[in-house]
Amino acid sequence: MDSDLAFSLRGVGATAGSFQLRDVSLSLPVGYVMGFVGANGAGKTTTIRCLLGMQQIQRGEIEVLGHRVPGPVALRQDVGVVLDHDYVVGDWRLSEVERAVRPFYDHWDGRRYRELLEEFGLDMRAKVGDLSRGMNVKLMIALALSHQARLLVFDEPTSGLDPVARDELIGILGDFLLDEGHSVLFSTHITTDLERIGDYLTLIHAGRIVFTGTKEEVLDAYRVVRGGPDDLTDTVGVELIGLRRTATGVEAMVPAADAELLGSRVVVERPTLEEIVVRIGSKAGTKTGAKTGPNSRPVAEHADTGPTRSRGRRPAMAWRNK
Amino acid sequence: MKPIVRVTLLDLRTITPYGRQALVIAVLVMAITADRPQVVLPALILLAASVTAGYPFQISEKADLETLYAVLPLTRSSLLLGHYLSALATFAVYAVLGSLEAVICAHLRHVSFSGHEFAAALALSWALFALNIAVKFPLFIRFGYSQVGMLGTTIPIALVAVIASRAHLSVPSAAWLDLLAAGGLVLFGGSIAVTVAVDPRRLRRPGLAVRY
Numbered sequence: 001m002d003s004d005l006a007f008s009l010r011g012v013g014a015t016a017g018s019f020q021l022r023d024v025s026l027s028l029p030v031g032y033v034m035g036f037v038g039a040n041g042a043g044k045t046t047t048i049r050c051l052l053g054m055q056q057i058q059r060g061e062i063e064v065l066g067h068r069v070p071g072p073v074a075l076r077q078d079v080g081v082v083l084d085h086d087y088v089v090g091d092w093r094l095s096e097v098e099r100a101v102r103p104f105y106d107h108w109d110g111r112r113y114r115e116l117l118e119e120f121g122l123d124m125r126a127k128v129g130d131l132s133r134g135m136n137v138k139l140m141i142a143l144a145l146s147h148q149a150r151l152l153v154f155d156e157p158t159s160g161l162d163p164v165a166r167d168e169l170i171g172i173l174g175d176f177l178l179d180e181g182h183s184v185l186f187s188t189h190i191t192t193d194l195e196r197i198g199d200y201l202t203l204i205h206a207g208r209i210v211f212t213g214t215k216e217e218v219l220d221a222y223r224v225v226r227g228g229p230d231d232l233t234d235t236v237g238v239e240l241i242g243l244r245r246t247a248t249g250v251e252a253m254v255p256a257a258d259a260e261l262l263g264s265r266v267v268v269e270r271p272t273l274e275e276i277v278v279r280i281g282s283k284a285g286t287k288t289g290a291k292t293g294p295n296s297r298p299v300a301e302h303a304d305t306g307p308t309r310s311r312g313r314r315p316a317m318a319w320r321n322k
Numbered sequence: 323m324k325p326i327v328r329v330t331l332l333d334l335r336t337i338t339p340y341g342r343q344a345l346v347i348a349v350l351v352m353a354i355t356a357d358r359p360q361v362v363l364p365a366l367i368l369l370a371a372s373v374t375a376g377y378p379f380q381i382s383e384k385a386d387l388e389t390l391y392a393v394l395p396l397t398r399s400s401l402l403l404g405h406y407l408s409a410l411a412t413f414a415v416y417a418v419l420g421s422l423e424a425v426i427c428a429h430l431r432h433v434s435f436s437g438h439e440f441a442a443a444l445a446l447s448w449a450l451f452a453l454n455i456a457v458k459f460p461l462f463i464r465f466g467y468s469q470v471g472m473l474g475t476t477i478p479i480a481l482v483a484v485i486a487s488r489a490h491l492s493v494p495s496a497a498w499l500d501l502l503a504a505g506g507l508v509l510f511g512g513s514i515a516v517t518v519a520v521d522p523r524r525l526r527r528p529g530l531a532v533r534y
Contacts, residue, residue, distance in 0.1 A: 089336055
């Protein structure tokens with residue numbers, strides 16, 4: 001067990017209905033934020049459920065805050081959770097929600113709960129069932145942040161939030177991370193959030209980890225190439241990810257190391273995180289027309305050991321500038 | 323506070339918003355049986371208490387409280403035992419209500435209702451409640467409330483009809499009452515054992531949040 005890690009999954013395999021997670025390995029050092037990105041159905045929620053002990057795994061092992069999962073019940077004291085749906089009684093008022101969950105937590109901070117609700121513009125007298133999707137997300141975030149958790153696990157927390165609320169959430173997470181013992185796993189479709197807050201990024205596609213590493217490593221791992229309609233037709237040995245060919249031009253993403261193999265006729269650019277997610281998400285349905293060479297392995301195949309465990313400065317600290 | 327008590331409080335808080343609904347059922351039962359003090363208590367326990375005890379399961383399905391249970395620092399055994407403790411608390415509340423009504427009705431209508439008759443009604447109510455819970459709870463856990471909801475209401479109705487039709491029979495002896503009370507305890511304990519045993523099998527239900 002490694003106490004320097006907020007969590008780790010090693011070779012995890014799990015089945016959820018017809019969906020399968022295959023050989024999922026990722027880890028996050030204590031004190032950092034990991035963005036977990038992938039298209040709908042890629043396996044983000046299943047991975048998170050495995051991490052939380054809500055989904056039985058068939059292979060591999062999982063550790064959270066130094067404890068093997070399934071771990072002691074007390075471990076739940078240290079994990080704040082926001083899932084992609086709410087799970088409290090719709091007829092409860094927000095004050096009753098607090099009264100319902102408070103007895104279970106040794107370090108429940110009622111003042112923090114009320115402060116967060118106020119910050120989010122939620123009335124303690126409001127009923128859960130009367131809240132909008134975005135307000136429900138805020139309520140769940142307030143619950144997760146009110147029992148002095150050391151690890152926050154958020155599954156699509158910003159999907160129902162307007163830009164102002166998302167900004168507030170990023171700020172609140174920034175405050176949470178001021179304590180170096182705090183860590184966050186944050187799954188989302190909204191990549192701009194991750195560009196602000198993510199230290200590490202993990203990309204998942206079709207139940208497999210495509211990439212896991214620091215944000216800079218992810219951004220450095222790929223290049224977007226653009227050319228005329230006749231370019232990228234004979235790219236032997238280069239994997240073209242998310243190839244799009246039209247009458248006026250062609251564009252694709254390639255592993256960064258392969259970009260120079262494409263010659264000088266194409267324009268090579270560093271992709272945005274969104275471009276990486278979109279192109280990898282569409283990878284399965286894309287015909288690359290290229291053979292796979294020794295230098296064009298999918299990044300996941302040589303990136304399954306998790307991020308480096310350097311305890312130095314956070315790799316990305318944009319949120320601190322808030 | 324012990325985890326089981328925390329779960330019981332959570333269950334009671336879960337059903338609190340539906341208290342009015344439970345009260346309506348209770349008032350109806352009390353109104354219908356007001357002229358027969360011996361029947362008030364068993365009827366109230368079976369038609370109101372047994373149904374109310376199932377509310378946490380019903381609401382849990384509606385609000386996905388299984389996920390909440392999985393997120394909270396809480397063992398499955400505490401959760402299951404807590405459900406039974408909250409059923410006992412529900413029984414206690416209705417037993418007090420029913421006892422008061424039975425005594426008041428007997429007094430107002432000048433109907434004989436001795437201490438032994440009261441003890442018989444209470445023992446019978448307890449045994450029937452325990453039987454009801456003993457059957458329903460393992461099924462709720464294993465298959466979910468929505469799969470066995472009808473069974474959960476038809477059993478009490480059938481039982482109360484039988485009791486009402488046989489209410490003229492002589493009151494059982496003290497030994498029988500002891501046997502009824504002990505039988506209820508055995509049923510309750512046996513049901514807990516069965517529930518704990520079937521709980522891991524609910525993992526097979528798709529779409530359900532589980533801890534293992």
